[in-house]
Amino acid sequence: MRKSGMHIPSKWVKTKVLLKHSQIKPYIPKTRIMTKSALYAMLKQYRMVYVKPIAGSFGLGVIRVERVSGRDSTAKYRYQKGTKVRTFRDYDSMYNSLLKTKSRILYIAQRGIELLKYQNRRFDIRVMVQKDPRGQWEATGVIGRQAQAKKIVTNFHNGGKPLPLSVLLKPHLHSDGRMAAYTRKLKSLGIRISKAMNKTYPKMNMIGIDVGVGKDLKPWIIEVNTNPDPYIFNKLKDKSIYRKMYRYARRLGRRVR
Ligand SMILES: Nc1ncnc2c1ncn2[C@@H]1O[C@H](COP(=O)(O)OP(=O)(O)O)[C@@H](O)[C@H]1O
Numbered sequence: 001m002r003k004s005g006m007h008i009p010s011k012w013v014k015t016k017v018l019l020k021h022s023q024i025k026p027y028i029p030k031t032r033i034m035t036k037s038a039l040y041a042m043l044k045q046y047r048m049v050y051v052k053p054i055a056g057s058f059g060l061g062v063i064r065v066e067r068v069s070g071r072d073s074t075a076k077y078r079y080q081k082g083t084k085v086r087t088f089r090d091y092d093s094m095y096n097s098l099l100k101t102k103s104r105i106l107y108i109a110q111r112g113i114e115l116l117k118y119q120n121r122r123f124d125i126r127v128m129v130q131k132d133p134r135g136q137w138e139a140t141g142v143i144g145r146q147a148q149a150k151k152i153v154t155n156f157h158n159g160g161k162p163l164p165l166s167v168l169l170k171p172h173l174h175s176d177g178r179m180a181a182y183t184r185k186l187k188s189l190g191i192r193i194s195k196a197m198n199k200t201y202p203k204m205n206m207i208g209i210d211v212g213v214g215k216d217l218k219p220w221i222i223e224v225n226t227n228p229d230p231y232i233f234n235k236l237k238d239k240s241i242y243r244k245m246y247r248y249a250r251r252l253g254r255r256v257r
């Protein structure tokens with residue numbers, strides 16, 4: 001399938017690699033291997049936590065866990081998987097149910113980001129970074145991915161809809177000038193992440209970063225994909241973006257659609 005480059009499936013390994021870089025660390029949501037006590041502590045601190053298979057993809061098996069605050073004293077915790085929400089009166093019963101619904105593999109628990117919404121659906125951002133034919137990292141494209149109604153994942157293979165970032169961020173950034181500046185910021189973060197990954201993995205040549213953005217517009221690195229699919233960028237009106245991605249990927253020996 002792949003003739004060069006390299007694929008690192010473990011989200012935990014990739015997180016640890018990036019945490020070694022002090023300029024990138026502030027963009028990484030707190031992540032731990034999921035255990036009963038780790039999840040409890042994280043929910044106490046962050047209120048909302050995403051739990052996901054350590055080497056998952058397509059948004060499969062991703063669970064959003066919340067500590068419920070407020071006057072309702074019966075429900076204290078809830079989690080959502082797919083579109084199904086379950087509520088619990090205490091942590092132990094929630095955790096037991098979680099164990100039953102998850103597979104028997106390692107999971108990570110990651111601080112949840114309250115993703116921005118567009119037309120009441122969550123969205124996040126995919127930043128594509130590739131080595132150009134001369135071996136220099138270049139951020140070749142950014143695109144938004146809007147989740148299906150009520151879903152907690154934005155993946156294309158989970159019903160997510162690729163949309164131009166300008167459309168999704170317009171209600172949050174208002175002006176074209178701020179939009180352009182924000183895009184530049186995402187691309188420069190993407191290049192820094194790629195260079196950092198490259199220090200540990202010299203053969204890496206293509207990275208797709210899932211960036212989550214909350215109300216304060218701070219970008220958070222949700223996931224770094226080492227075998228990203230350029231396909232969603234083909235949905236943009238400007239076809240030159242996809243064509244370039246495809247060209248770069250092909251040149252580096254990646255087989256792409
Ligand atoms: N910490 C988080 N905060 C908010 N949303 C998240 C978080 N982690 C994952 N998600 C949502 O779930 C999707 C899938 O999670 P991700 O870590 O990218 O795993 P996968 O390998 O399945 O794509 C993300 O694109 C995002 O929409």
Ligand SMILES: [Mg+2]
Pocket residue numbers: 058059210223225
């Ligand atoms: Mg992802």
